[in-house]
Amino acid sequence: MSKQFLLDGQPVPFEDGQSILEAARKAGHYIPSLCWHKDFPAHGSCKLCIVKAAGRHVSACATPAKEGWEVESNTPEMNGERRALLQMLFVEGNHFCPSCEKSGSCELQALGYEYEMLTSRFRHFYPDRPVDASHPDVLLDFNRCIFCELCVRASRDVDGKSVFALTGRGINKHLVVNAESGRLADTDFSKDDLAAHICPVGVILHKGPGFAVPIGERTYDAASIRSQKLKEEES
Amino acid sequence: MSPARPPEGARTAAREGGGSPVSAPARKLRVATTSLAGCFGCHMSFLDIDEHLFELVELIEFDRSPLTDIKEVGPCDIGLIEGGVCNAENVHVLRAFRRNCKTLIALGACAVNGGLPAQRNHLPLSECLREVYQFRPGIANGQIPNDPELPLPLDKVRPIHEVVRIDYFLPGCPPSGPAIWKFLTDLIAGRTPRLTGGLLHYD
Amino acid sequence: MHTQAPTPCSALDGILQHHGHRPTELLQILINAQQLEGWLPAPTLTYLARALHLPRARVEGVAGFYSFLYTRPAGRFRVLFSDNITDRMLGNAELMDALCRKLWIEPGKLSEDGLVSIDATSCTGLCDQGPAMLVNGRAIGQLNHRRINEIAELIRQQRPLAQWPSEYFHIDDNIRRRDALLNLDMKPGAALASAIARGRAGWLAEMQASNLRGRGGAGFATAVKWSSARNAPGEPKVIVCNADEGEPGTFKDRVLLNTYADLVFEGMTLAAWAVGASEGFLYLRGEYSHLLPQLEAVLARRRAEGLLGMRILHEPGFDFDIRIHLGAGAYVCGEESALIESLEGKRGTPRIRPPFPVTCGYLGRPTVVNNVETLAKTCLIALQGGEAFAATGTAQSAGTKLLSISGDCAAPGIYEYPFGVSIARVLEDCGASDTQAVQVGGASGICLAGYEFQRRIAYEDVPTAGAFMIFDGTRDLFEVARSFVHFFTHESCGFCTPCRVGTALLKGFMDKLADGHGAQADLADIDWLDRLLKNASHCGLGSAAPNPVIDTLQKFRPAYERRLVSLDFEPAFDLDAALAEARQLTARDDPGAHLHTHEEGTS
């Protein structure tokens, strides 16, 4: 008998060491995430995967499942908190979906749809963030950064380059690149790096294609992020 | 807790019809619409309900709107606001709508979050005005327009919920005709509007 | 890369040499490197990154994390006014304003000649002798207008700090009430000798009997922590003394380290004996760097006396030494896993737990992190036995507690009480009158109203790391809460969404009310943000950040309500001010060029 916990009343089997999120997705239950990626250790910063386990709020990606736990995830309370977290991410950056080429394939946007976020509600920060177009192949639009650090991790742990890092703190935290000039062109970044393909939002963009994919054929046009992510799990 | 009444966790109510025909309410609802700092795309999308327009006018009557010659909003059931707040006049119109409309709706990306015009927000207003009216090639008599008839621009473009209380939000750039139809028919029928079935978009 | 060699190359080499070119010493290296020019120019970061074989971006990331590290020119004199609520109550804003005016500069900006910059910083731990400031990291308390005038003159004359009057830098202990710990007059090594005599297991058993719980506020049983680390696989094990005393309103560790350093170091060594650790760190907050020379001297003496180093007190296999790491202005590093990150030379971001430090801490090794006071207390246990220790205090809170008392009272300072003492008793002892509220446990603690003054300081009632700030009837509790929200917003590491954005939003709402734009709807939004921060934050900073607001909204709600200008809705910004730039550009001032921010008759 494998161990199991209850997710919104449904039994979910798990193996020792597996997180709530991993076990849930494997069993066909979607718990949302932005900073989690199956090829990297849990990061736990976006907090979208927040669930209530045994009455306590925890990050599902970073919390090992426990036998017999009752976990609440797809409830009005948890989804309401997720919606609020999404609203926070939207107001702190400059997310102008209408003219963003990532629109339709952006995970932040797709989660906004999934959790029926109709307004970003809070005061918009409208920060002044730069665009770095120095690199011949790749453009960085920092307006859209959500600090998931997937690029940081991919560049450091897989590409072996550490092109990206975070500096600053609190609401002034921001991404920098590995060059004294601060320009991506002065790093050893390549468009073939994993880090060039891992951004869940529209920060790291390949120059040129822009709006090459027509409306209707973008990642989340046809199917929700919920069904897409569960499908990825199956493959 | 928020000024809005979003469909918080209304997941259990997932069975209402998508844009189903509506039975007429006891009296026609009075609806006003306006565009602040928008592009009229949301009004165009409103017209993209196509033939439903004829159904709709059986259920509502228009007050102030770009489609009518009523210049000032009067007491209404529903107000639809397109566009964000970019100048002093927008503030006056928005407040007049809030005073007169029982239900005020932010229609489209600009009303909801400032939209594209808010991309000037990280720039000083003086830079924008000078660049456009004073310092560019192909200009004669370069100056910043300053007639008292012109409303002054605000330093930043604001979503309308930062200026008055808003009851509902209908995002999209613009929200599609079917989304607007679903939203309005929900509202007219007395259901909390929800954009289900792929009708919710931010672009 | 465009790299010009930093000017003081050889000096940097010396610093690198001193720190053995260890990447884990990155923060220490940056602190030392900054002393060369008062800031960290870009080429310096590049040079250090190369020398340490670290990605430059990581070095920049660390330099950008800590408040006391500057990656932009910061002035030969860097003045930081302590900005705890107690400093504010003592008029720090007026003094800062005065100094700025005298030196012709704006807060937060460097003077044109590069001479001086003036800014505010989080509580510097001199609440009993504020208002206080740091000048190039050196603490000066008891500021008043006369002293500010003199300081302005010294800066204008560019007089090196070493030539400033020494009494400026004098810091009082202000010990007002002594009990078991502060009365202890121990010969260095005595506690150690006693513990060694009991053997490691015997010593741990004594600790268990004492029921000593962590004095940092969380109250975890110290013996349990020690034995977990002892039983965890991995070597060498590490003892860390958390002297990152950043909680606003607390300063007991400053006093312990100033006058009772031997107890602290001996406590660390006692922990090492129990756990089997060989490496120790004292993580000293940057604000206390003035203590560094004397602490180093104590360590040197203890090494000479055989109380540190190889075969301590000749006990075979008992090898342990202590190094001091400085912090650099980051409250979050008081969180133990963030502290460990910082010790490793990284940004002070709290780790995901589990695993906990006792099994996987500094460089992945079993690591015990204890509070300064906790470690000092272990000397009492070693000397007098666990049972004797457990005999004082309450059932669940054994022993005594140091309180850092500040605010509206006659005698601010350090008070040691057995656990169980009532708030009222403390207030009486320190000469407080007309007390409206007491903030126990600092910004993240609890705000007690008058009807709660019979409650007791104890883990089972009012737990605290020791801060005890008193507000009399003249104080505005809304402003108290607002100052704490500013503090948390400034100190949020920014790792998780709710804390990074939520604290900034909360600050926005508090400032909206303070600026006269409050509406009833804002209180509901504040309440919702409070709950989200509490529920969803990654670490204790975020979940504690709303505490002052939650408490004051519950107990002092009228302080909020009287600020509301609308029962419904009110914009957060001044609409007329938003037209100011356009008015200026068009030279218009007609009625149409203005807006009333508060719409008449619609609220």
Next chain:
Amino acid sequence: MSFELETAVNREGLRRVAIDPVSRVEGHGKVTLLLDEAGHVKEARLHIVEFRGFEKFIQGRPYWEVPVMVQRLCGICPVSHHLAAAKALDPVVGALTLTPTAEKIRRLMHYGQILQSHALHFFHLSSPDLLFGFESPVQQRNIVGVAAAHPEVARQGVLLRKFGQEVIRITAGKRVHGTGAVPGGVNKSLTAAERDELLADADQMIAWSRDAVHLARRLHESDRALYDEFGLFRSHLFSLVRADGAMDLYDGHLRLRDARGHIVRDGIPCADYEQHIVEEVKSWSYMKFPFMKDLGPARGWYKVGPLARVQNCDFIPSALAEIERQAFIAHGEGEPVHAPLAYHWARMIEMLHAAEVIRSLLDDPDLLSNQRMNEGTKGREGVGIIEAPRGTLIHHYRVDDDDLVSYCNLIVSTTHNNQAMNEAVRQVARRYLDGRQLTEGLLNHIEVAIRAFDPCLSCATHALGKMPLVVELLTADGSLADRVAHGG
């Protein structure tokens, strides 16, 4: 032409009347009139009161984002902006020519846009004035009133617009603000099913468009005195024409005729627009006033849009529309037609042309091909000019070495017509309002004149702004004497 009523000689003590907002136009503007004690009009101005700043904040954005971004200038003719920008940026990716598929899909999209916008303007916005009379009751004077009195007209208007919007949706992915054109080509071709969907209705659209032309013509001929004289003024006519002189709304070169109908400038390559056009800034409008540089501001202004285009071209390259054009030209009896209300007639002729072009494009197999993109040696600058529903639309960009936009200049259709609309307002004010007791119906005459131009005030406010019409009567000392709640 005269600028006589632009600024009153002595503004103190005059009565101010404002029409705010101008309604049943796309966008937001206002008209102010200054009257003396006897009610004589001393000043009349159409102000554009909004400023949005696109030209500034677009700088620093990557060029490939621009065609999608600039659509948000205007929700009525987004396709025109989309395509003008794409055309301007084709040279930036080195696409000096497009693949036949890309060219034809863009054309299809654009003519869909012309069709829907013209239908919208005529049926939804202007037909109430024309069908019911300028002074008809406010309650009736809107599309709902038209639907009640002339249900078939309203229905055809709605369905014509719907068809145009469907053409756009199928080519751009969305009815408003799609993404079809990308620098160097398009991002999708048509499927056979999509083509068939449009083909099913295309012939009906031609038939209805023809009916609409005839309706406009009948209206015009039924009251020549009114239609030929209302708001009349003469000016130059300006538009793109194809190399052979044919009407082409997607591409071509620039041509200017004088008020008598003589071609005075021809064959101006789009890229040279800057050498010919200057924009004047006036203190009382956020919308600039363009004029031909060598002719000067007093003489060099012109009309753009359907009225200009139908007369500026040598012929319309589609059979039915060309027949209607000839009838229109015949109406002028050897002189160009300058009457603002003739804009509606010309507009319907263009709508018919658009329906015919769509119909014939749908037979073209290139629409289904996957040869969508061209590229070549990258350039750094481009000018894209297109005939938007309301007239000539100019987009001009420079791109820096890092692919970011470093300069953006936009001259939109309505801006070209700024002086013309002001002139029409003044003519109407002089003819109908001067010395009379002002009523809502009289004030609507002003708006009827503005509406004839189909001003897209959204476009016009790309600079950071917008267009409202209130009527306030001020006493000599400037205090409020009366307020005509225009339409209220």
